[in-house]
Amino acid sequence: MVGWWYLSQKYDASSAMVSRDTNVVDRRTFLKLTGGSGLAATAGCLGFGGDGGGGPIVIGQPAALTGQWDFLQPGVSAATDAAIQHINDAGGPLDREVELQRRDTAVAPQEARTVVTQLVENDDAVALLGLFSSELNPLFDFIQEQETPVVTPWPGSNFLDTRGGDKGTPDDLSDDGWIWRTVISDTVHTAGAALRALDDGHETVGVINGNTEGAKSWADGFVNAYEANGGTVAERVEVSQGSSSYQSALDRLFGTDFSAFAVSLPLEDAITLMSDWADGNYGRQPILSDPLAQQDLVDQVGDPLSGAWAASPGESGPNYDAFESAYEADADINAWTPPAWDATMVTALAIERAGEATPEAIEQNLGPVSRGDGTEVATFQEGKEALNNDEEINYQGAATDVTFTDFGNVIGSVVINEVQDGEFTQVETISADDLREFVPEGEY
Numbered sequence: 301m302v303g304w305w306y307l308s309q310k311y312d313a314s315s316a317m318v319s320r321d322t323n324v325v326d327r328r329t330f331l332k333l334t335g336g337s338g339l340a341a342t343a344g345c346l347g348f349g350g351d352g353g354g355g356p357i358v359i360g361q362p363a364a365l366t367g368q369w370d371f372l373q374p375g376v377s378a379a380t381d382a383a384i385q386h387i388n389d390a391g392g393p394l395d396r397e398v399e400l401q402r403r404d405t406a407v408a409p410q411e412a413r414t415v416v417t418q419l420v421e422n423d424d425a426v427a428l429l430g431l432f433s434s435e436l437n438p439l440f441d442f443i444q445e446q447e448t449p450v451v452t453p454w455p456g457s458n459f460l461d462t463r464g465g466d467k468g469t470p471d472d473l474s475d476d477g478w479i480w481r482t483v484i485s486d487t488v489h490t491a492g493a494a495l496r497a498l499d500d501g502h503e504t505v506g507v508i509n510g511n512t513e514g515a516k517s518w519a520d521g522f523v524n525a526y527e528a529n530g531g532t533v534a535e536r537v538e539v540s541q542g543s544s545s546y547q548s549a550l551d552r553l554f555g556t557d558f559s560a561f562a563v564s565l566p567l568e569d570a571i572t573l574m575s576d577w578a579d580g581n582y583g584r585q586p587i588l589s590d591p592l593a594q595q596d597l598v599d600q601v602g603d604p605l606s607g608a609w610a611a612s613p614g615e616s617g618p619n620y621d622a623f624e625s626a627y628e629a630d631a632d633i634n635a636w637t638p639p640a641w642d643a644t645m646v647t648a649l650a651i652e653r654a655g656e657a658t659p660e661a662i663e664q665n666l667g668p669v670s671r672g673d674g675t676e677v678a679t680f681q682e683g684k685e686a687l688n689n690d691e692e693i694n695y696q697g698a699a700t701d702v703t704f705t706d707f708g709n710v711i712g713s714v715v716i717n718e719v720q721d722g723e724f725t726q727v728e729t730i731s732a733d734d735l736r737e738f739v740p741e742g743e744y
Contacts, residue, residue, distance in 0.1 A: 356399040357657045360425030367406035368566040375637035378629030383644035390681035393651035433457035433514040448659040453639030456486035457517040465708025480708040482639040490521030491738040492714030492730045493611035502560040507536040509564035518564040518589045534558040546573040560585035578604035614713035619678035623698035638699035649683045705741040
């Protein structure tokens, strides 16, 4: 099983950890200064592409090993592990090994704050491959203070639509948001859900959502796109998560007139709510947030859920096959699994291009390795070879093409998964081009 030893490996911060490297020779700078003369004679001494003798490069992963979203973590962990194995098998960035330190946040903001501090200060992590909307939104100012890039496959929050990235000025760190998303924003796939609902003739809907940042963000995005395209929201009900019954909330929601209703809750709460909905024979068309496209929901609610659908990030990356061929884990692939592969790959490539493994250098190179007219590469190995040939590169990913906007976002397709014959089945794809207008891209 690819890379599974990373899942349980613990690294001692007092040994085998490398301090932030600030004395590495940048290959491109050297070539400009020397004009390439004497390269063959001096390359071995200078250690192009890194310091040669340096220790492992530590990357951190704040993870949902427990808590209400833990059912999604196995696929993300496995994709990250597979990517790191590929990166190390290809010689690693700067010819150094990448080590992953994974710590559990349970998707709780205070625990996430502690974990980020541990990863940055104790583990010397030079980048972080995680954090959900429910963690990033309340901790945004704290994340800025860390000045360590967060390259995450998780958050959909529209709060981040104009707050992350490098603002199109890679060399200037003063305006950076330090957050980069390899998964499409809720703004994108909620727009897809809204457009699908309207195309199906649902001109009036109800909305019920949980009270966490992630649950509210999905509902906000859906409502904004739906109303902007002419739809009417008859009633919106917000509920506390963790309730044993949602009967009273359903009574409030269904006291108004609409033909479809949108649901944004964690899986366990959604199972409770939709079971109450089925038992109460409320009817009407369910529209589910993307994390709810899970077989457990269908198995628990049963036949009444037939016809329910969810709009989820699609597998629209040009190099999905490269990811799939390397992914050999038993964990199911979900909508956040390919973005986890992309987050790991683009971070390693940023280190390779930078010529040094520091948070600042990674932050300045995430945009350059993913945008522009450079050589298109599908994997770290391809990118390392191109960079060593003094070529600029453009990483093309598994989930999307990973062309980061000024605000650190990506744009991709949306797929509609509908419950048919007791399971979710993909029935439609909405192209990225049809959804691009909903994403603030900035100007390069």
